[in-house]
Amino acid sequence: MSHKLTPPAGEALHYQLERRQRRTIGLKVTANGLIVHAPKRISQSDLDNILLQKLDWIRKKLDTLSRHQIPPLQWQEGEDLWLHGASIKLSVQHHVRNKAVSYSQGLLKLAMPNHLDASAVSRKVMQWYKKEALADFTRRLEIFSAKLGVATPTLFLSNARTRWGSCNSKKEIRINWRLLQAPPHIINYVICHELAHLKQMNHTAKFWAVVASIYPEYKQAEKALKAWSPKLHMM
Ligand SMILES: [Zn+2]
Known part of the structure:
Protein backbone atom coordinates (compact mmCIF):
# COMPACT_ATOMS: atom_id res chain seq x y z
CA MET A 1 0.00 0.00 0.00
CA SER A 2 1.24 3.42 -0.93
CA HIS A 3 1.34 5.96 1.92
CA LYS A 4 2.29 9.56 2.44
CA LEU A 5 3.90 11.14 5.49
CA THR A 6 3.53 14.90 5.76
CA PRO A 7 6.21 16.29 8.09
CA PRO A 8 5.81 19.71 9.80
CA ALA A 9 8.55 21.05 7.52
CA GLY A 10 9.81 19.97 4.14
CA GLU A 11 8.40 17.79 1.42
CA ALA A 12 6.02 14.89 1.90
CA LEU A 13 7.56 11.43 2.04
CA HIS A 14 5.94 8.70 -0.02
CA TYR A 15 6.46 5.12 1.03
CA GLN A 16 5.17 1.58 0.57
CA LEU A 17 3.69 0.08 3.72
CA GLU A 18 3.74 -3.67 4.17
CA ARG A 19 2.12 -4.97 7.34
CA ARG A 20 3.71 -8.16 8.51
CA GLN A 21 3.65 -10.65 11.34
CA ARG A 22 6.60 -9.05 13.16
CA ARG A 23 7.42 -7.07 16.29
CA THR A 24 9.72 -4.37 14.98
CA ILE A 25 9.59 -1.83 12.20
CA GLY A 26 11.90 -2.40 9.27
CA LEU A 27 12.91 0.36 6.87
CA LYS A 28 14.25 -0.46 3.45
CA VAL A 29 15.46 2.30 1.17
CA THR A 30 15.44 1.11 -2.44
CA ALA A 31 15.79 2.69 -5.88
CA ASN A 32 11.98 2.72 -5.98
CA GLY A 33 11.71 4.59 -2.68
CA LEU A 34 11.13 3.71 0.94
CA ILE A 35 9.52 0.41 1.95
CA VAL A 36 8.27 0.10 5.54
CA HIS A 37 7.67 -3.30 7.08
CA ALA A 38 5.49 -2.77 10.15
CA PRO A 39 3.80 -5.02 12.71
CA LYS A 40 0.12 -5.64 12.02
CA ARG A 41 -1.01 -4.01 15.28
CA ILE A 42 0.84 -0.69 15.20
CA SER A 43 -1.38 2.36 14.65
CA GLN A 44 -0.79 4.72 11.75
CA SER A 45 -0.03 7.65 14.09
CA ASP A 46 2.57 5.66 16.05
CA LEU A 47 4.12 4.61 12.79
CA ASP A 48 4.17 8.21 11.50
CA ASN A 49 5.91 9.35 14.70
CA ILE A 50 8.61 6.76 14.30
CA LEU A 51 9.11 7.69 10.64
CA LEU A 52 9.34 11.38 11.60
CA GLN A 53 12.11 10.58 14.07
CA LYS A 54 14.02 8.74 11.35
CA LEU A 55 13.24 11.24 8.60
CA ASP A 56 16.75 12.71 8.36
CA TRP A 57 18.30 9.29 8.05
CA ILE A 58 15.71 8.23 5.43
CA ARG A 59 16.24 11.38 3.36
CA LYS A 60 20.00 10.96 3.45
CA LYS A 61 19.71 7.36 2.26
CA LEU A 62 17.27 8.24 -0.54
CA ASP A 63 19.59 11.04 -1.58
CA THR A 64 22.69 8.85 -1.77
CA LEU A 65 20.77 6.26 -3.74
CA SER A 66 19.49 8.72 -6.31
CA ARG A 67 23.01 10.08 -6.79
CA HIS A 68 24.26 6.55 -7.49
CA GLN A 69 21.43 5.78 -9.88
CA ILE A 70 22.69 4.57 -13.21
CA PRO A 71 21.20 6.75 -15.96
CA PRO A 72 19.07 4.84 -18.48
CA LEU A 73 20.54 3.97 -21.86
CA GLN A 74 19.78 6.38 -24.69
CA TRP A 75 20.57 3.89 -27.47
CA GLN A 76 22.55 6.36 -29.50
CA GLU A 77 25.88 6.81 -31.23
CA GLY A 78 28.89 6.58 -28.92
CA GLU A 79 27.06 5.12 -25.96
ZN1 LIG B 1 19.94 -21.83 -6.72
Whole structure:
Protein backbone atom coordinates (compact mmCIF):
# COMPACT_ATOMS: atom_id res chain seq x y z
CA MET A 1 0.00 0.00 0.00
CA SER A 2 1.24 3.42 -0.93
CA HIS A 3 1.34 5.96 1.92
CA LYS A 4 2.29 9.56 2.44
CA LEU A 5 3.90 11.14 5.49
CA THR A 6 3.53 14.90 5.76
CA PRO A 7 6.21 16.29 8.09
CA PRO A 8 5.81 19.71 9.80
CA ALA A 9 8.55 21.05 7.52
CA GLY A 10 9.81 19.97 4.14
CA GLU A 11 8.40 17.79 1.42
CA ALA A 12 6.02 14.89 1.90
CA LEU A 13 7.56 11.43 2.04
CA HIS A 14 5.94 8.70 -0.02
CA TYR A 15 6.46 5.12 1.03
CA GLN A 16 5.17 1.58 0.57
CA LEU A 17 3.69 0.08 3.72
CA GLU A 18 3.74 -3.67 4.17
CA ARG A 19 2.12 -4.97 7.34
CA ARG A 20 3.71 -8.16 8.51
CA GLN A 21 3.65 -10.65 11.34
CA ARG A 22 6.60 -9.05 13.16
CA ARG A 23 7.42 -7.07 16.29
CA THR A 24 9.72 -4.37 14.98
CA ILE A 25 9.59 -1.83 12.20
CA GLY A 26 11.90 -2.40 9.27
CA LEU A 27 12.91 0.36 6.87
CA LYS A 28 14.25 -0.46 3.45
CA VAL A 29 15.46 2.30 1.17
CA THR A 30 15.44 1.11 -2.44
CA ALA A 31 15.79 2.69 -5.88
CA ASN A 32 11.98 2.72 -5.98
CA GLY A 33 11.71 4.59 -2.68
CA LEU A 34 11.13 3.71 0.94
CA ILE A 35 9.52 0.41 1.95
CA VAL A 36 8.27 0.10 5.54
CA HIS A 37 7.67 -3.30 7.08
CA ALA A 38 5.49 -2.77 10.15
CA PRO A 39 3.80 -5.02 12.71
CA LYS A 40 0.12 -5.64 12.02
CA ARG A 41 -1.01 -4.01 15.28
CA ILE A 42 0.84 -0.69 15.20
CA SER A 43 -1.38 2.36 14.65
CA GLN A 44 -0.79 4.72 11.75
CA SER A 45 -0.03 7.65 14.09
CA ASP A 46 2.57 5.66 16.05
CA LEU A 47 4.12 4.61 12.79
CA ASP A 48 4.17 8.21 11.50
CA ASN A 49 5.91 9.35 14.70
CA ILE A 50 8.61 6.76 14.30
CA LEU A 51 9.11 7.69 10.64
CA LEU A 52 9.34 11.38 11.60
CA GLN A 53 12.11 10.58 14.07
CA LYS A 54 14.02 8.74 11.35
CA LEU A 55 13.24 11.24 8.60
CA ASP A 56 16.75 12.71 8.36
CA TRP A 57 18.30 9.29 8.05
CA ILE A 58 15.71 8.23 5.43
CA ARG A 59 16.24 11.38 3.36
CA LYS A 60 20.00 10.96 3.45
CA LYS A 61 19.71 7.36 2.26
CA LEU A 62 17.27 8.24 -0.54
CA ASP A 63 19.59 11.04 -1.58
CA THR A 64 22.69 8.85 -1.77
CA LEU A 65 20.77 6.26 -3.74
CA SER A 66 19.49 8.72 -6.31
CA ARG A 67 23.01 10.08 -6.79
CA HIS A 68 24.26 6.55 -7.49
CA GLN A 69 21.43 5.78 -9.88
CA ILE A 70 22.69 4.57 -13.21
CA PRO A 71 21.20 6.75 -15.96
CA PRO A 72 19.07 4.84 -18.48
CA LEU A 73 20.54 3.97 -21.86
CA GLN A 74 19.78 6.38 -24.69
CA TRP A 75 20.57 3.89 -27.47
CA GLN A 76 22.55 6.36 -29.50
CA GLU A 77 25.88 6.81 -31.23
CA GLY A 78 28.89 6.58 -28.92
CA GLU A 79 27.06 5.12 -25.96
CA ASP A 80 28.90 2.82 -23.54
CA LEU A 81 27.71 -0.75 -23.19
CA TRP A 82 29.07 -3.73 -21.26
CA LEU A 83 30.22 -6.96 -22.81
CA HIS A 84 31.94 -9.69 -20.78
CA GLY A 85 32.69 -7.14 -18.09
CA ALA A 86 34.43 -4.71 -20.47
CA SER A 87 33.16 -1.35 -21.62
CA ILE A 88 32.39 -1.28 -25.35
CA LYS A 89 31.06 1.48 -27.63
CA LEU A 90 27.83 1.48 -29.58
CA SER A 91 28.03 2.85 -33.09
CA VAL A 92 24.73 3.68 -34.79
CA GLN A 93 25.04 4.88 -38.35
CA HIS A 94 22.48 5.70 -40.98
CA HIS A 95 22.20 3.29 -43.89
CA VAL A 96 19.52 2.86 -46.55
CA ARG A 97 19.15 -0.83 -45.64
CA ASN A 98 19.21 -2.68 -42.33
CA LYS A 99 22.70 -4.14 -42.08
CA ALA A 100 23.66 -7.08 -39.89
CA VAL A 101 24.98 -6.03 -36.49
CA SER A 102 28.73 -6.54 -36.27
CA TYR A 103 31.14 -6.49 -33.37
CA SER A 104 34.88 -6.12 -33.36
CA GLN A 105 37.51 -4.59 -31.10
CA GLY A 106 35.21 -2.99 -28.58
CA LEU A 107 32.81 -1.54 -31.14
CA LEU A 108 29.28 -2.79 -31.72
CA LYS A 109 28.19 -1.45 -35.12
CA LEU A 110 24.64 -0.90 -36.28
CA ALA A 111 23.65 0.57 -39.63
CA MET A 112 20.00 1.08 -40.39
CA PRO A 113 17.48 3.48 -42.00
CA ASN A 114 15.86 4.44 -38.67
CA HIS A 115 19.09 4.95 -36.72
CA LEU A 116 17.55 7.72 -34.57
CA ASP A 117 14.73 5.50 -33.36
CA ALA A 118 15.89 4.48 -29.87
CA SER A 119 13.49 1.58 -29.54
CA ALA A 120 14.50 0.16 -32.94
CA VAL A 121 18.17 0.48 -31.94
CA SER A 122 17.58 -1.15 -28.56
CA ARG A 123 15.72 -4.07 -30.19
CA LYS A 124 18.61 -4.68 -32.57
CA VAL A 125 21.23 -4.50 -29.83
CA MET A 126 19.30 -6.81 -27.53
CA GLN A 127 18.73 -9.29 -30.36
CA TRP A 128 22.46 -9.37 -30.91
CA TYR A 129 23.15 -9.87 -27.18
CA LYS A 130 20.66 -12.74 -27.04
CA LYS A 131 22.20 -14.49 -30.04
CA GLU A 132 25.71 -14.11 -28.59
CA ALA A 133 24.54 -15.14 -25.13
CA LEU A 134 23.08 -18.39 -26.44
CA ALA A 135 26.34 -19.34 -28.17
CA ASP A 136 28.49 -18.21 -25.24
CA PHE A 137 26.43 -19.87 -22.49
CA THR A 138 26.06 -23.11 -24.47
CA ARG A 139 29.83 -23.44 -24.72
CA ARG A 140 30.28 -22.82 -20.99
CA LEU A 141 27.47 -25.21 -20.12
CA GLU A 142 29.16 -27.97 -22.12
CA ILE A 143 32.48 -27.42 -20.37
CA PHE A 144 31.05 -27.42 -16.84
CA SER A 145 28.63 -30.31 -17.51
CA ALA A 146 31.63 -32.41 -18.49
CA LYS A 147 33.42 -31.29 -15.31
CA LEU A 148 30.42 -32.31 -13.21
CA GLY A 149 30.04 -35.57 -15.13
CA VAL A 150 26.47 -34.97 -16.32
CA ALA A 151 24.91 -34.84 -19.79
CA THR A 152 24.65 -31.26 -21.05
CA PRO A 153 21.17 -30.06 -20.11
CA THR A 154 18.91 -28.10 -22.45
CA LEU A 155 19.65 -24.38 -22.27
CA PHE A 156 17.09 -21.62 -22.61
CA LEU A 157 17.66 -17.89 -22.37
CA SER A 158 15.59 -16.10 -19.78
CA ASN A 159 14.43 -12.52 -19.62
CA ALA A 160 13.57 -12.54 -15.90
CA ARG A 161 13.92 -9.25 -14.04
CA THR A 162 14.87 -10.74 -10.70
CA ARG A 163 16.70 -14.02 -11.35
CA TRP A 164 19.93 -14.71 -13.17
CA GLY A 165 19.35 -18.39 -13.62
CA SER A 166 16.96 -21.21 -12.85
CA CYS A 167 16.76 -24.97 -13.16
CA ASN A 168 13.63 -27.11 -13.19
CA SER A 169 12.83 -30.78 -12.58
CA LYS A 170 12.82 -31.40 -16.34
CA LYS A 171 16.55 -30.61 -16.20
CA GLU A 172 16.14 -27.44 -18.22
CA ILE A 173 18.45 -24.58 -17.39
CA ARG A 174 17.52 -20.97 -17.96
CA ILE A 175 20.15 -18.24 -17.90
CA ASN A 176 19.41 -14.55 -18.23
CA TRP A 177 20.86 -13.23 -21.48
CA ARG A 178 21.79 -9.96 -19.71
CA LEU A 179 24.60 -11.87 -18.01
CA LEU A 180 26.57 -11.62 -21.25
CA GLN A 181 27.38 -8.09 -20.06
CA ALA A 182 29.10 -9.47 -16.94
CA PRO A 183 32.69 -10.69 -16.55
CA PRO A 184 33.14 -14.32 -17.67
CA HIS A 185 33.84 -15.60 -14.15
CA ILE A 186 30.38 -14.42 -13.08
CA ILE A 187 28.73 -16.15 -16.05
CA ASN A 188 30.64 -19.33 -15.19
CA TYR A 189 29.46 -19.12 -11.60
CA VAL A 190 25.76 -18.75 -12.53
CA ILE A 191 26.06 -21.71 -14.92
CA CYS A 192 27.76 -23.86 -12.26
CA HIS A 193 25.12 -22.84 -9.70
CA GLU A 194 22.29 -24.00 -11.97
CA LEU A 195 24.15 -27.15 -12.99
CA ALA A 196 24.61 -28.06 -9.33
CA HIS A 197 20.80 -27.97 -8.99
CA LEU A 198 20.67 -31.00 -11.30
CA LYS A 199 22.15 -32.91 -8.36
CA GLN A 200 20.63 -30.94 -5.47
CA MET A 201 17.33 -29.10 -5.94
CA ASN A 202 17.91 -26.93 -2.85
CA HIS A 203 20.45 -24.58 -1.28
CA THR A 204 21.72 -26.90 1.46
CA ALA A 205 25.36 -27.48 2.39
CA LYS A 206 25.27 -30.50 0.07
CA PHE A 207 24.27 -28.22 -2.79
CA TRP A 208 27.13 -25.77 -2.12
CA ALA A 209 29.57 -28.68 -1.97
CA VAL A 210 28.49 -29.64 -5.51
CA VAL A 211 28.96 -26.02 -6.63
CA ALA A 212 32.42 -25.92 -5.02
CA SER A 213 33.42 -29.15 -6.79
CA ILE A 214 33.18 -27.40 -10.17
CA TYR A 215 33.55 -23.75 -9.09
CA PRO A 216 35.62 -23.38 -5.89
CA GLU A 217 35.57 -19.54 -5.77
CA TYR A 218 31.77 -19.36 -5.74
CA LYS A 219 31.57 -17.05 -2.72
CA GLN A 220 33.55 -14.25 -4.38
CA ALA A 221 31.59 -14.73 -7.60
CA GLU A 222 28.27 -14.47 -5.76
CA LYS A 223 29.41 -11.16 -4.24
CA ALA A 224 30.65 -9.88 -7.59
CA LEU A 225 27.30 -10.79 -9.17
CA LYS A 226 25.46 -8.71 -6.57
CA ALA A 227 27.74 -5.75 -7.26
CA TRP A 228 27.22 -6.07 -11.02
CA SER A 229 23.46 -6.54 -10.90
CA PRO A 230 22.42 -2.86 -11.20
CA LYS A 231 24.63 -2.43 -14.27
CA LEU A 232 23.30 -5.60 -15.87
CA HIS A 233 19.76 -4.29 -15.57
CA MET A 234 20.51 -1.16 -17.61
CA MET A 235 19.76 -3.13 -20.74
ZN1 LIG B 1 19.94 -21.83 -6.72
